[in-house]
Amino acid sequence: xxxxxxxxxxxxxxxxxxxxxxxxxxxxxxxxxxxxxxxxxxxxxxxxxxxxxxxxxxxxxxxxxxxxxxxxxxxxxxxxxxxxxxxxxxxxxxxxxxxxxxxxxxxxxxxxxxxxxxxxxxxxxxxxxxxxxxxxxxxxxxxxxxxxxxxxxxxxxxxxxxxxxxxxxxxxxxxxxxxxxxxxxxxxxxxxxxxxxxxxxxxxxxxxxxxxxxxxxxxxxxxxxxxxxxxxxxxxxxxxxxxxxxxxxxxxxxxxxxxxxxxxxxxxxxxxxxxxxxxxxxxxxxxxxxxxxxxxxxxxxxxxxxxxxxxxxxxxxxxxxxxxxxxxxxxxxxxxxxxxxxxxxxxxxxxxxxxxxxxxx
Amino acid sequence: xxxxxxxxxxxxxxxxxxxxxxxxxxxxxxxxxxxxxxxxxxxxxxxxxxxxxxxxxxxxxxxxxxxxxxxxxxxxxxxxxxxxxxxxxxxxxxxxxxxxxxxxxxxxxxxxxxxxxxxxxxxxxxxxxxxxxxxxxxxxxxxxxxxxxxxxxxxxxxxxxxxxxxxxxxxxxxxxxxxxxxxxxxxxxxx
Numbered sequence: 001x002x003x004x005x006x007x008x009x010x011x012x013x014x015x016x017x018x019x020x021x022x023x024x025x026x027x028x029x030x031x032x033x034x035x036x037x038x039x040x041x042x043x044x045x046x047x048x049x050x051x052x053x054x055x056x057x058x059x060x061x062x063x064x065x066x067x068x069x070x071x072x073x074x075x076x077x078x079x080x081x082x083x084x085x086x087x088x089x090x091x092x093x094x095x096x097x098x099x100x101x102x103x104x105x106x107x108x109x110x111x112x113x114x115x116x117x118x119x120x121x122x123x124x125x126x127x128x129x130x131x132x133x134x135x136x137x138x139x140x141x142x143x144x145x146x147x148x149x150x151x152x153x154x155x156x157x158x159x160x161x162x163x164x165x166x167x168x169x170x171x172x173x174x175x176x177x178x179x180x181x182x183x184x185x186x187x188x189x190x191x192x193x194x195x196x197x198x199x200x201x202x203x204x205x206x207x208x209x210x211x212x213x214x215x216x217x218x219x220x221x222x223x224x225x226x227x228x229x230x231x232x233x234x235x236x237x238x239x240x241x242x243x244x245x246x247x248x249x250x251x252x253x254x255x256x257x258x259x260x261x262x263x264x265x266x267x268x269x270x271x272x273x274x275x276x277x278x279x280x281x282x283x284x285x286x287x288x289x290x291x292x293x294x295x296x297x298x299x300x301x302x303x304x305x306x307x308x309x310x311x312x313x314x315x316x317x318x319x320x321x322x323x324x325x326x327x328x329x330x331x332x333x334x335x336x337x338x339x340x341x342x343x344x345x346x347x348x349x350x351x352x353x354x355x356x357x358x359x360x361x
Numbered sequence: 362x363x364x365x366x367x368x369x370x371x372x373x374x375x376x377x378x379x380x381x382x383x384x385x386x387x388x389x390x391x392x393x394x395x396x397x398x399x400x401x402x403x404x405x406x407x408x409x410x411x412x413x414x415x416x417x418x419x420x421x422x423x424x425x426x427x428x429x430x431x432x433x434x435x436x437x438x439x440x441x442x443x444x445x446x447x448x449x450x451x452x453x454x455x456x457x458x459x460x461x462x463x464x465x466x467x468x469x470x471x472x473x474x475x476x477x478x479x480x481x482x483x484x485x486x487x488x489x490x491x492x493x494x495x496x497x498x499x500x501x502x503x504x505x506x507x508x509x510x511x512x513x514x515x516x517x518x519x520x521x522x523x524x525x526x527x528x529x530x531x532x533x534x535x536x537x538x539x540x541x542x543x544x545x546x547x548x549x550x551x552x
Contacts, residue, residue, distance in 0.1 A: 099388065130490055134415040141423020145395065148430050152388060160434065167431055174423075191490050 007122035007198070014123075034126045038115050046266035050077040052312075053319060060323040084262070089255035092155050099153035104253065104260035107146030111267040113139045118274050119194045121284045121304040132193040133181045136275065137174070140230070143268065144170045147232075147249050150261070154252035162248030165238050165330060172337045173229040179345035180223045184279045186352050187212055187361055197283030204287045209280040212361055215351055220280045222341060222348075224314075227272040228321055229333065231265070235325035236333060273314035274307070281310045367407060374400035387433050391426055398422050412493050 010018075013033065018026045051066075051074060058065025066073025091100055116126040117135055129135050144167055151163020185191050187208060188199035200207045209220045229236040250261050277283055284303030288295045328336070355361045377397035384390045398421045405414035500506050 131412055131415045134419060138415050138419035138423055141427060144427050152434050
């Protein structure tokens, strides 16, 4: 079992503030700082991901991608952002004004809220809820609301169709995501994300992807597939299939409202990748191979760097998916979920129950 | 401090609930319902019931309201044409039901045979998930194992029922229904 004293839950900045300010003021300052930190992550993640998406897409198609704005196009996201913000915000005639502007805010809020329980490092987590997994599932529902409301309030057939597809898809795949999270909860015996990470301490073979022999790998692949669908990303992007629905539920959005959806999408992708990291890849724990000298070097690297490295590798897999697989039809997507993924997840749960009951993991 | 937060939350809850029943646009009503569910969840959090609060958000907002919104979206011609009809008899009935409920609650609260409310220590530890699980499923007579199993059976029945209702059977003869003779089928089609 892991020695948790090596991983204190408080960090130096928080300790310093608690030591210098009186009780309630210190708590308040720490909360404000935590929110600011989350906002920084929210602000910087899309910047990194836009650049990465453009570059990955380009190299998959034997192009160079953005090269002119900054070194190898590093400032391209800035240019994109400025362009989006300065565009005019337009509202279609007959749209429901209140809902039309509420929807992008709901979407963005939902993706920010999940980040508060993600353990970026042992001392970098806003709050460690005992029911962290429940919280993640609960907040994801809000994102669906944003999509549905956006589609309806736009007063546009393409938007409504896109929203219905998207909503149906997200609700369906949320089931298999929840079942997979339940699988990890069952295996690790806790629903707190921090404890789930600690349950994977040890060597690389103790990560849930390998610790639950073979089935862990299957669960990992299923989690990747379901979260790609939950994110409405290609190849499961029927909701905004350009060739059929112009732009799906975002058809009528422009300027900063569209930027909100865009932001939410990229933050969601990061969130899904960090959940994958937390559940299957040992979270912020450094990979250990059982070779003492190598392990000491790897362990010296701070946990949040490992966390971001693992998360961005998962994000790369999502981008890889996008340029590799063709888009299935809507009915094929639903068949995949209800006739393949859900039964497979129930089977995995059954096997995991057996393993836990027999003390094999 | 706790009292101030409680009154703010209760005020928000009352406002959202009133909006839910008084707004004429169904979709706006659903949105204010989300607000009222959030306020309720926050009240649970104030009572240190983390699990109940999360379950509230997950089931009511993530499940039920999303379901309601999808139903509303599938409804054609929502908007100015299809508003809730409001007539005076309806208002009278609704108002009298509300008033009688309020009166019953008031009378109950006024009668002194209720046990005095024990204040919950604000520093009480939130009930852990493990505790909730054991309380729910313990078989030693204190748990709720039998209701839990009956509810799962009920849900299973509902699921199978939904599948049966939604299924379009290409061959009705295969589903245990006595086969319809071919001449009768063709006769129906021609008539």
